[in-house]
Amino acid sequence: MVLHDPKKIIDESEAEAMGIVGNLSPDQLHSFNSQGYFVIESFASADDIDAMRKRMDQLLHDFDCSATASIFSTKNQQQSTDNYFYESVEKISFFFEEKAFGNDGELQQPKELSINKVGHALHELDPVFKGFSYSEKVSSLFSSLGYKRPIIIQSMYIFKQPGIGGEVVPHQDNSFLYTEPPTCTGLWLALEDATITNGCLWAIPGSQKNGLVRRFIRGEGGVTFDRPSPVYDQKDFVPIEVKAGSLVVIHGDLIHQSFENQSSKSRHAYSLHVVDTDGCKWARDNWIRRKVEPEPLYVSSSDLKFDL
Template sequence: MTLSQEQVKQFWDNGYLVLPDFADEETVEGLKKECHRLVEEMDPAEHNTVFTTLEMKRTSDDYFMTSGDKIRYFFEDGNLKVNKHLSINKIGHALHVLSEPFKKFTFCDKQPGIGGEVIPHQDSSFLHTDPMKLVGFWIALEDATLENGCLWFIPGSHKEGIHCGRRMLRNPNKGEGESGTIFQGEMPKYNDKDFIPGPATANSRNAVPSLIFVIGTKH
């Protein structure tokens, strides 16, 4: 897949790019099946950790901070009230290495009624490098619509840098019982009127997944 000059310009101007028809239906079904298998074989008692962008509510910071080379599971709520398949917030962070279907998809030639609020934020608050060199990828395995909560963006907001300097950092003074991560900087304030939606289609007879490049997002 080759991006047109217009697509490249939109990405750098707006900070995101939606690519419809990015993967075929068979591939998407395979990834969804793999997610189901992983969760089915996972014991919630061994992976009882909550992930939220609002504040640190994890029951085990080490579980999160050492997940870079492991497949780990993060829930909406530490006390499961519904089926574990409906309680998962995210699966991370080494799916692309340790899961063969995701590895094949990542390194090939192309690339529920519960849960808390995901506040407006920039992903660079969590994925920060110096110099900045990371780009996020969101792949729609199901239709992401205005009705069910697609991503929303402020076009061009990435050019303003990390808003209010808010970043998630390792806690340099972590003591017993204290969080292993802290937020530095003020909570950003956004004007809801500045956001525009980025709906993305998933698998159907006439529509296959969209890929969204992300620099700054509201979920």
């Protein structure tokens, strides 16, 4: 079976009829359906990794952090911070670690070691990251998952800085990037080895079967969750330790997290989130409100308008 959502399953004959050429094995598809994630080792080559890391080094070098730092280091600037966040959907924006600033509002380490992530339109605006994001192997993966007209709705370069790389609490990607029906799938590419020591991903296998727990809503007063988070038993989580170049494919309803990086080694990763736009509706109260629809990875069915 080929699938991208529990409510929407496509068998192999239907996939062939739509002209889909996928690259996933039956075992990988089974893992996605039963466990909510799977790992593809060596998905990115050493050259791919080197190109993305060097390009990010250049972007960081060129980044003037003075104006942006004031947004994140000054108290009672919530509206400015929110606006910076909202506008990042169609820009290459830089976000600082919570522990990057001292009590004096100044960075406590070089800017290269102070950034939490860069997002959310690297896949559109930077040629190196766009080349990987729109590659045939990424498109083929989503063909295997049954997507008809997938778009990359956001991209992030995540640093997980040594010593200050922040915790990411248990969450589901569909909470933030909701379509009706839910169709979000996350791709998490390790650009360095990810281990328990430096803050690898952790997940509750099979948790996607329980459906979406809560949503991250954008309203007039800003963004907030529509209900409190459940309390999860940490014994249910398993670590996903992977080598550089490995890709973790994550179901949108899978509960996953990562801990602080208290080690001396960073844990760089490049993340994409993809939703389908054929027969699906983008929720109006999502935090992302784009002016222009992203270019689809491919179109294998009727070219339907997807209103963002």
